[in-house]
Amino acid sequence: MYPSNLTIESIGKAFRLALANGFIREEDTLVMFHDLSFLQERIHHLNSVFPASTLHAVAMKANPLIRILEFIHQLGAGAEVASLAELKIALKTGYTAEKIIYDSPVKTWLDLEFALTAGVHINIDSLAELERVATLKQTIDSGSTIGIRINPQVGVGTILESSVAGEYSKFGIPIKTGRKELVDAFLIYPWITGVHLHVGSQGCSKELLLSGIGILYDFVNEINEKRKTTGLQPISIFDIGGGLPVSYKGDQIPVSMEDYARAIAVKYPSLFTSHFSLLTEFGRWVHVNAGWTVSRVEYVKRDSGINTAMIHAGADLFLRECLNPKSWQHEYSVFDKTGNLKSGKDMNPYNLAGPLCFSGDILARNVALPMIEEGDYLVIHDTGGYTLSMWSRYNSRQTPRIIGYTGEVFEILKERESFKELEGFWG
Numbered sequence: 001m002y003p004s005n006l007t008i009e010s011i012g013k014a015f016r017l018a019l020a021n022g023f024i025r026e027e028d029t030l031v032m033f034h035d036l037s038f039l040q041e042r043i044h045h046l047n048s049v050f051p052a053s054t055l056h057a058v059a060m061k062a063n064p065l066i067r068i069l070e071f072i073h074q075l076g077a078g079a080e081v082a083s084l085a086e087l088k089i090a091l092k093t094g095y096t097a098e099k100i101i102y103d104s105p106v107k108t109w110l111d112l113e114f115a116l117t118a119g120v121h122i123n124i125d126s127l128a129e130l131e132r133v134a135t136l137k138q139t140i141d142s143g144s145t146i147g148i149r150i151n152p153q154v155g156v157g158t159i160l161e162s163s164v165a166g167e168y169s170k171f172g173i174p175i176k177t178g179r180k181e182l183v184d185a186f187l188i189y190p191w192i193t194g195v196h197l198h199v200g201s202q203g204c205s206k207e208l209l210l211s212g213i214g215i216l217y218d219f220v221n222e223i224n225e226k227r228k229t230t231g232l233q234p235i236s237i238f239d240i241g242g243g244l245p246v247s248y249k250g251d252q253i254p255v256s257m258e259d260y261a262r263a264i265a266v267k268y269p270s271l272f273t274s275h276f277s278l279l280t281e282f283g284r285w286v287h288v289n290a291g292w293t294v295s296r297v298e299y300v301k302r303d304s305g306i307n308t309a310m311i312h313a314g315a316d317l318f319l320r321e322c323l324n325p326k327s328w329q330h331e332y333s334v335f336d337k338t339g340n341l342k343s344g345k346d347m348n349p350y351n352l353a354g355p356l357c358f359s360g361d362i363l364a365r366n367v368a369l370p371m372i373e374e375g376d377y378l379v380i381h382d383t384g385g386y387t388l389s390m391w392s393r394y395n396s397r398q399t400p401r402i403i404g405y406t407g408e409v410f411e412i413l414k415e416r417e418s419f420k421e422l423e424g425f426w427g
């Protein structure tokens with residue numbers, strides 16, 4: 001079966017090697033790791049289950065580390081970008097315009113001008129944005145292809161904050177109330193040749209994602225009939241977004257990418273034919289399970305009720321785990337200072353508390369773990385995406401050293417932030 005998570009054996013092996021080879025120095029109280037061969041497998045797997053012509057534009061917001069972007073670019077993936085800066089980073093990293101999808105609900109005139117000039121694929125988020133693009137296209141000879149983001153209004157998943165296909169969403173044009181305007185737009189502007197949807201991120205079932213695709217699939221077929229009668233080119237770019245959930249906890253059954261792709265092919269067969277250019281924007285599925293983070297345990301506060309392990313990451317790296325702990329949980333492992341995995345029958349409940357100056361800075365509460373001692377290391381599993389990219393500057397902690405590895409070969413992907421760099425942030 002296709003692996004959903006890294007095993008504790010492979011993490012333990014990499015951790016011991018990193019320790020033995022001096023990759024974790026005294027000041028590296030927190031270090032993030034990425035297993036590059038696991039990441040590579042994910043891209044290969046995507047290529048193998050979708051039609052070969054599909055552009056897999058990996059959501060940059062999940063993990064914008066330049067070395068990682070370079071790595072997945074070399075494997076043939078594209079980039080989904082959500083801001084002008086992400087767009088510029090993708091171009092600078094070597095992604096060509098044909099491999100970039102630009103999504104954002106607040107593109108300015110200047111952003112649009114830049115994107116149209118660069119020639120990247122643009123998903124328009126609103127009718128007002130459509131008017132801006134129409135105006136700019138009168139003076140810019142652009143190579144961009146243009147799609148419209150449509151909210152299929154199929155409902156929300158289990159996490160409201162990352163669901164975007166409910167009756168209301170700040171993203172896209174809603175299919176129910178905006179239907180007439182959408183039909184008009186597709187008949188007025190021949191250069192709109194794509195549709196885009198994204199149902200949500202984590203917490204959305206495969207069935208919910210599929211029903212979103214289904215709504216747009218029917219709509220596109222209807223529009224293409226109409227376009228045919230008026231002599232317009234059909235809509236041929238179909239962007240299914242991202243959103244396939246991953247397993248963070250042993251009891252979360254992973255959704256198979258292979259099953260998802262197969263279900264799309266069965267339910268909406270022409271998407272897998274040459275009638276359509278298929279685009280995907282997976283982020284979490286590509287990155288999260290390839291990474292893990294290790295923090296030194298600085299202190300352990302012992303109490304009759306609960307012990308608290310004081311560690312070096314809290315809401316700065318794990319914002320949503322701290323603020324919305326019911327929806328966001330990880331697996332944890334404890335290693336001693338020489339890198340041996342602690343296990344055993346003697347499990348005790350621990351709170352895992354971060355270093356930040358507010359009481360909600362607790363990564364997890366009441367986690368059953370073996371005896372933790374000062375100087376041990378706590379491994380937080382499945383941290384390869386939506387972690388560093390959501391880093392908070394509160395309390396001015398330096399971002400950690402980031403290490404990539406393939407087998408026994410280690411590489412520093414990004415050095416621990418220097419004090420000077422940190423100071424620079426504040427002006």
Ligand code: LLP
Pocket residue numbers: 059062080103162198200201202241242243244281282283284285320386390
């Ligand atoms: N495409 C669009 C338009 C998106 O908004 C997103 C994620 C993706 C693709 C990638 O979705 P994925 O395959 O990674 O689920 N801050 C949140 C994550 C928000 C995701 C936002 N958009 C978190 O706490 O994890």
